[in-house]
Amino acid sequence: MPVKTDNRLCTRCVLPENFPGVKFDDQGVCNHCQQAPSASEVRENVARLHDEMVAAIEANKGGRDYDCIVAYSGGKDSSYTLKALTESYGLKCLAVTVDNGFMSDQARVNSKAVTAALGVDYQLFTPAWNFMSGMYRQSVSNPELHSKAAIKRASAICNSCIGLINVYMIRLALMHGARLIAGGYIGGQVPKDTAILELNLDIYMRTREATLGRYESSFGPDTKKYFDVPEALLQTANMKKITILNPMLALNVGEEQIIAELAPLGWKPTLDTGSNSSNCRLNDFGIAMHYNTHGFNPYVFEISEQVRHGLMTREVALKKALSIPSMDEVRWQAKTLEIELDAVK
Ligand SMILES: [Zn+2]
Numbered sequence: 001m002p003v004k005t006d007n008r009l010c011t012r013c014v015l016p017e018n019f020p021g022v023k024f025d026d027q028g029v030c031n032h033c034q035q036a037p038s039a040s041e042v043r044e045n046v047a048r049l050h051d052e053m054v055a056a057i058e059a060n061k062g063g064r065d066y067d068c069i070v071a072y073s074g075g076k077d078s079s080y081t082l083k084a085l086t087e088s089y090g091l092k093c094l095a096v097t098v099d100n101g102f103m104s105d106q107a108r109v110n111s112k113a114v115t116a117a118l119g120v121d122y123q124l125f126t127p128a129w130n131f132m133s134g135m136y137r138q139s140v141s142n143p144e145l146h147s148k149a150a151i152k153r154a155s156a157i158c159n160s161c162i163g164l165i166n167v168y169m170i171r172l173a174l175m176h177g178a179r180l181i182a183g184g185y186i187g188g189q190v191p192k193d194t195a196i197l198e199l200n201l202d203i204y205m206r207t208r209e210a211t212l213g214r215y216e217s218s219f220g221p222d223t224k225k226y227f228d229v230p231e232a233l234l235q236t237a238n239m240k241k242i243t244i245l246n247p248m249l250a251l252n253v254g255e256e257q258i259i260a261e262l263a264p265l266g267w268k269p270t271l272d273t274g275s276n277s278s279n280c281r282l283n284d285f286g287i288a289m290h291y292n293t294h295g296f297n298p299y300v301f302e303i304s305e306q307v308r309h310g311l312m313t314r315e316v317a318l319k320k321a322l323s324i325p326s327m328d329e330v331r332w333q334a335k336t337l338e339i340e341l342d343a344v345k
Helices: 039-059 076-088 105-118 129-141 148-153 156-176 201-207 209-219 223-227 231-237 255-265 283-294 300-308 314-322 327-336
Strands: 068-071 093-098 121-125 180-182 196-200 241-245
Touching (some): 039 241, 068 076, 068 156, 076 105, 076 255, 105 121, 105 255, 129 209, 148 300, 156 180, 156 209, 156 231, 156 283, 196 201, 201 209, 201 231, 209 223, 283 327, 300 314
Parallel strands (some): 068 093, 068 180, 180 241
Antiparallel strands (some): 196 241
8 A cells, every 4th residue: 555745745835746636837836826815815804704604603693502513523623613612602502522433532531621611511422333434444445435526625534424423413403403503624624715604404405315325325224324314303493504604714723823722621632643633543544545545645735725824834734744644553443444454455
């Protein structure tokens, strides 16, 4: 399983020449950097998104046990999101972690500490291991599972996992009548300008059949339990839409500041999750598989976006983008998932 890291990188961000759709000019600057907004445009855009987010929060607050279901991994970005929504915007949040079987011990400690310090209700959901491990095995072996756009932003195993988590959050929102769902996604992880998204539930129910069918044929008969939103739940909830918030896009804070602000809540950096994650021990495996199939680090787009937004120095970005997953970790992860590494092309 060779890992390629010798590609030419953009001289401004760290996108490699083999990233889909990337073109370099004579100075070695990529098309994304050439089209990037200026620092003042970024500031204006963030300020506008922030105003829109505050308006969405105010419009959807109150009257229920929970205003917002927060997809909470225990990692730094979702911890910061939970802190901001609770302390700065006064939302009643339910923090929910889906433990995929690879949650780091430190992330577990962090999530308990942070939710306790913030006085937030916390729910941990652990889907059956046989389903999760089967889903990951299929994600590695089936290249048709996710769209070409999705694999630019995350590894196949991350995409499957995120899909499962998203559906679980929608189910909880419907169960509790919460009109908001929030995640800790940062720039580059989700499409541009998605700090606030309106999820029209009618359209959602009509358009997800194709994905559900594809997942069901790959992941087996339990798929609906994890990836379907039952019609009956929708009827009972009597909701037309859910507003999805990605507050990090409207807050635009860098890693150092995030870690500094989380420290008083008892959040500590994890040491066992590789250089691109602060919650999941499967992450390096996803990166290794992605390198192997596509030849680039699945985090390189978001890392580059952080550089363009002035939230990360190119030096730090280079270190993250070029970090090769520890093969000891990858072997342990493969063994845990019962995947023959030699059989991976
Ligand atoms: Zn660039």
